[in-house]
Amino acid sequence: MTTLTDLTIAEARKGLDAKEFTAAELTEAHLAAMETHADLNAYITPTPERAREMAAASDARIAKGEAGAMEGIPIAMKDLFCTDGTRTTAGSNILGTFVPPYESTVSTNLWNAGAVLLGKANLDEFAMGSSNETSAFGNVVNPWTRTDQPERKLVPGGSSGGSASAVAARIAMGATGTDTGGSIRQPASFCGITGLKPTYGRCSRWGIVAFASSLDQAGPMARTVEDVALMLGAMAGHDPKDSTSAPIAVPDFAAAIEQGVAGLKVGIPKEYRPEEGFSPEIDAIWTRGMEMLRDAGAETVDISLPHTKYALAAYYIVAPAEASSNLARYDGVRYGLRVVEDGDSLNDMYCKTRGAGFGAEVKRRILIGTYALSAGYYDAYYLKAQKVRALIARDFKTAFDSGVDVILTPTTPSAAFGLDEEITDPVTMYLNDVFTVPTSLAGLPGLSVPVALTEAGLPQGLQLIGRPFDEDTVLRAGRALEKAAAFTAKPRLLEG
Amino acid sequence: MSLDKETVRRIAFLARLDVPDDQLDPLAGELSGILNWIEQLGEVDTADVAPMTSVAEMTLPWRDDVVTDGGYPERVTSNAPDRHDGFYLVPKVVE
Numbered sequence: 001m002t003t004l005t006d007l008t009i010a011e012a013r014k015g016l017d018a019k020e021f022t023a024a025e026l027t028e029a030h031l032a033a034m035e036t037h038a039d040l041n042a043y044i045t046p047t048p049e050r051a052r053e054m055a056a057a058s059d060a061r062i063a064k065g066e067a068g069a070m071e072g073i074p075i076a077m078k079d080l081f082c083t084d085g086t087r088t089t090a091g092s093n094i095l096g097t098f099v100p101p102y103e104s105t106v107s108t109n110l111w112n113a114g115a116v117l118l119g120k121a122n123l124d125e126f127a128m129g130s131s132n133e134t135s136a137f138g139n140v141v142n143p144w145t146r147t148d149q150p151e152r153k154l155v156p157g158g159s160s161g162g163s164a165s166a167v168a169a170r171i172a173m174g175a176t177g178t179d180t181g182g183s184i185r186q187p188a189s190f191c192g193i194t195g196l197k198p199t200y201g202r203c204s205r206w207g208i209v210a211f212a213s214s215l216d217q218a219g220p221m222a223r224t225v226e227d228v229a230l231m232l233g234a235m236a237g238h239d240p241k242d243s244t245s246a247p248i249a250v251p252d253f254a255a256a257i258e259q260g261v262a263g264l265k266v267g268i269p270k271e272y273r274p275e276e277g278f279s280p281e282i283d284a285i286w287t288r289g290m291e292m293l294r295d296a297g298a299e300t301v302d303i304s305l306p307h308t309k310y311a312l313a314a315y316y317i318v319a320p321a322e323a324s325s326n327l328a329r330y331d332g333v334r335y336g337l338r339v340v341e342d343g344d345s346l347n348d349m350y351c352k353t354r355g356a357g358f359g360a361e362v363k364r365r366i367l368i369g370t371y372a373l374s375a376g377y378y379d380a381y382y383l384k385a386q387k388v389r390a391l392i393a394r395d396f397k398t399a400f401d402s403g404v405d406v407i408l409t410p411t412t413p414s415a416a417f418g419l420d421e422e423i424t425d426p427v428t429m430y431l432n433d434v435f436t437v438p439t440s441l442a443g444l445p446g447l448s449v450p451v452a453l454t455e456a457g458l459p460q461g462l463q464l465i466g467r468p469f470d471e472d473t474v475l476r477a478g479r480a481l482e483k484a485a486a487f488t489a490k491p492r493l494l495e496g
Numbered sequence: 497m498s499l500d501k502e503t504v505r506r507i508a509f510l511a512r513l514d515v516p517d518d519q520l521d522p523l524a525g526e527l528s529g530i531l532n533w534i535e536q537l538g539e540v541d542t543a544d545v546a547p548m549t550s551v552a553e554m555t556l557p558w559r560d561d562v563v564t565d566g567g568y569p570e571r572v573t574s575n576a577p578d579r580h581d582g583f584y585l586v587p588k589v590v591e
Contacts, residue, residue: 099574101572101574199552214550238557246552246554247557310536310537310539310540313533313534313537316534317534317537334573334575335575335576346586347512351513352514356514358513364530367504367527370507370511371503371531374507386549387540387548390545391542391545393548427530443551443552468553
């Protein structure tokens with residue numbers, strides 16, 4: 001039974017349709033593995049009962065020949081997606097007991113396609129973090145370890161750290177993530193899996209706990225490019241309840257991935273080689289990625305994205321500003337935590353509730369955002385950042401207008417770091433997202449594909465960036481990279 | 497840009513966040529560090545640049561201005577810390 005958890009989503013779909021095993025068996029195998037690897041703390045709320053019910057329903061639909069694209073596939077749902085009747089915490093104490101009376105659109109789409117919910121995956125509080133260490137429900141452990149320090153625990157990245165750890169540890173076949181500045185791609189790279197942040201507007205944001213509304217985008221995390229394409233097809237689509245979700249057709253993403261990259265122009269931006277904090281090893285992996293795509297028939301061309309170095313600073317105004325506004329709703333009135341004592345005023349209640357309910361990083365960002373939006377500072381910070389953001393988006397547009405089809409970069413400047421490193425300087429932590437934030441600011445699709453192991457035996461991903469709504473080309477190029485890299489390494493945890 | 501303790505206290509109240517007195521100084525240091533790092537945006541010439549106002553180049557869809565959902569106050573208020581008859585209850589606002 002244990003081998004069932006090693007299947008890809010595509011393989012499992014074939015096996016289910018061929019009646020080689022049942023959805024119930026597939027789900028049981030994953031529930032058992034979840035118990036074995038409970039120490040990873042990848043799940044905040046496992047949902048075994050719901051999983052068994054959903055798997056039984058899948059088996060009934062398969063028997064009737066009514067299987068959907070994700071029929072019987074057990075997945076983890078980042079605990080930022082509201083699930084009707086199942087606690088949704090956003091990794092925060094302020095929502096610690098929140099049970100949504102409604103279901104997010106993306107999760108609804110996945111259930112309609114037949115997916116099975118294994119549980120709600122751990123994450124950085126309100127998706128704010130790059131190591132999953134800001135969760136109120138404890139750290140998540142990366143199933144990978146360094147070969148020279150096998151006992152040392154590493155972070156899974158963040159904010160979708162539980163999702164990435166679960167998929168890498170084979171305790172979910174796939175998982176949903178959300179990405180605001182790199183929260184799908186960075187943990188995917190740290191955990192040796194594949195993760196896609198789709199174009200802004202490809203997936204509905206309705207029912208996802210909001211962080212920064214002009215940046216947030218849901219996306220799939222899985223072990224292969226094909227699986228990511230399958231999942232995205234089930235998740236995406238216009239939703240009248242999110243006016244920023246694009247009213248355009250959802251292509252058959254999985255159908256296009258084997259088309260190869262012959263004739264494609266792959267842009268290599270010179271600015272993605274920062275002077276500080278960029279490991280030479282990762283530079284070498286990037287160069288190998290270029291060779292892989294050239295060997296597959298693509299042409300690499302040097303490009304310039306001149307405003308890259310300002311992306312992080314612009315992001316750390318725009319995202320906190322939007323967060324401070326979005327998180328104003330947690331006031332102890334309608335849901336979540338309330339802290340109030342006899343004789344307290346309404347303001348006392350707001351201040352106490354929010355002071356007790358939010359963690360340190362969330363408070364920092366609310367304060368930065370509030371300051372940036374406050375009277376007298378709006379032009380200097382928020383408006384300035386939105387202008388720089390326009391220039392960053394223009395850089396990408398200029399590159400694509402010059403004939404580049406897709407852009408190849410590293411996903412992260414370094415591989416996974418230790419849980420014991422305790423990075424206390426916020427800016428140092430923010431630098432994790434230096435390669436993913438520009439794509440987010442421009443709203444473009446970005447895919448991280450595991451390509452190689454570092455000398456320490458840790459996975460490292462490369463990122464492919466595409467034109468708006470051209471996930472097809474990104475996935476095609478990702479598949480070419482995946483084939484050439486033949487990344488089959490597994491976390492040491494699974495080698496027993 | 498360097499924030500002092502009083503500015504942090506003021507912002508914290510604007511954000512309705514209780515910050516204990518002994519945390520004001522450390523927070524002022526952290527926030528100043530972030531803001532100093534953000535100062536680099538000043539190097540970028542944005543004189544003729546319009547701020548980004550929408551991410552995707554698309555016209556937002558329109559719909560009829562009609563009620564499409566609702567009618568279940570019990571569900572809507574089901575997570576309220578304090579409620580009564582389909583209403584949220586809060587501490588007394590007006591004496």
